[in-house]
Amino acid sequence: xxxxxxxxxxxxxxxxxxxxxxxxxxxxxxxxxxxxxxxxxxxxxxxxxxxxxxxxxxxxxxxxxxxxxxxxxxxxxxxxxxxxxxxxxxxxxxxxxxxxxxxxxxxxxxxxxxxxxxxxxxxxxxxxxxxxxxxxxxxxxxxxxxxxxxxxxxxxxxxxxxxxxxxxxxxxxxxxxxxxxxxxxxxxxxxxxxxxxxxx
Numbered sequence: 001x002x003x004x005x006x007x008x009x010x011x012x013x014x015x016x017x018x019x020x021x022x023x024x025x026x027x028x029x030x031x032x033x034x035x036x037x038x039x040x041x042x043x044x045x046x047x048x049x050x051x052x053x054x055x056x057x058x059x060x061x062x063x064x065x066x067x068x069x070x071x072x073x074x075x076x077x078x079x080x081x082x083x084x085x086x087x088x089x090x091x092x093x094x095x096x097x098x099x100x101x102x103x104x105x106x107x108x109x110x111x112x113x114x115x116x117x118x119x120x121x122x123x124x125x126x127x128x129x130x131x132x133x134x135x136x137x138x139x140x141x142x143x144x145x146x147x148x149x150x151x152x153x154x155x156x157x158x159x160x161x162x163x164x165x166x167x168x169x170x171x172x173x174x175x176x177x178x179x180x181x182x183x184x185x186x187x188x189x190x191x192x193x194x195x196x197x198x199x200x
Contacts, residue, residue, distance in 0.1 A: 011048070011070035018181040019110050020047055024054040027140050027177045027194050028107060032058045036138070039104035042130060044093045045111030049075025049086065055107070056086040063101065065091035094122045097129035106130070106137040110179065112164075113142040113154050124164050128199065137169075137197040140177065146191040161195050172196050 010017040024032075028051050031037055038060050043052035046064030048071050055062040056079075064086060066072050075088040091099060093111060106127055115123050127137060144155040158174045165171050177194040 007066070007068040008070050011068050011074065016182060017047075018183055019179070021180050021182055022050070024050045025109055025140060025180060027192070028054060028109060028138070031138055036136075037105060037107070040102070041105045041107065042096075042101075042103040043107045043109070044096065044127070045108065046075060046088065047071050049078050049088055051107045051109055052086045052088065053078060053082060053084050055105075056084040060105075062086040063099075063103070064088045065093065065096070065099070067092055094119060094126050096126040099130060102130050102132050104132055104135050106135070108137060108139040108141070110140060110142070112139055112161075113156050116154075120164055124169075128168055131199045133199055135199045137165075137195075137199070139195040139197060140179065140192050141195070142179070143176070143191040143193045145176065156193065158193060161193065161197075165197050168200050170198050170200060172198055 032054050037055040037058055041055040041060040041062045043062065043064040046052050046066045049064045052062040052064035064075055067090065069090050072088045072090050079086045079088065089099065112123065131137060141156045142154065144157045146155055161174060162171050173196040175194045177192045178189040179192045181188055181190055
């Protein structure tokens with residue numbers, strides 16, 4: 001698998017990673033509007049914080065974590081500027097237990113698909129360490145329905161999601177959806193899966 005870029009470098013001034021569109025992905029806006037992003041919410045791999053801030057705006061006790069200090073700095077600035085009580089921490093999504101917190105809901109917008117097979121197993125185990133029994137993970141990942149020859153991000157099939165969450169989880173729904181991305185500063189979309197996954 002092609003290694004992803006150094007995460008902190010893509011958040012430096014003047015950089016604009018394609019997944020950072022300055023607003024939440026429509027799939028998560030829809031979930032929030034349905035009242036599904038409440039309680040204690042973790043945004044894993046939060047980037048500059050749009051989804052944690054979305055959850056906070058809908059009354060959630062929201063925490064966003066990212067391995068990039070620059071992204072977390074930007075997220076904290078957004079929270080302060082918007083008057084949203086979301087909390088942001090620099091943390092490794094492969095070791096979420098170190099947060100010392102548990103959550104009712106986890107949001108994953110484009111993180112699952114960056115991991116190779118070994119890291120994917122570690123990630124799912126890490127999620128299990130912080131998501132309460134009966135809690136829900138909403139996972140939006142790059143889809144194998146996407147045409148073209150991009151090597152990264154990795155295309156994911158529905159069967160891979162089911163397999164990854166086969167032990168201690170139940171995948172209740174996988175729906176075809178899209179990511180909004182910026183490519184050369186032009187908004188476009190890419191094919192995605194939106195999975196609803198419950199912790200047993």
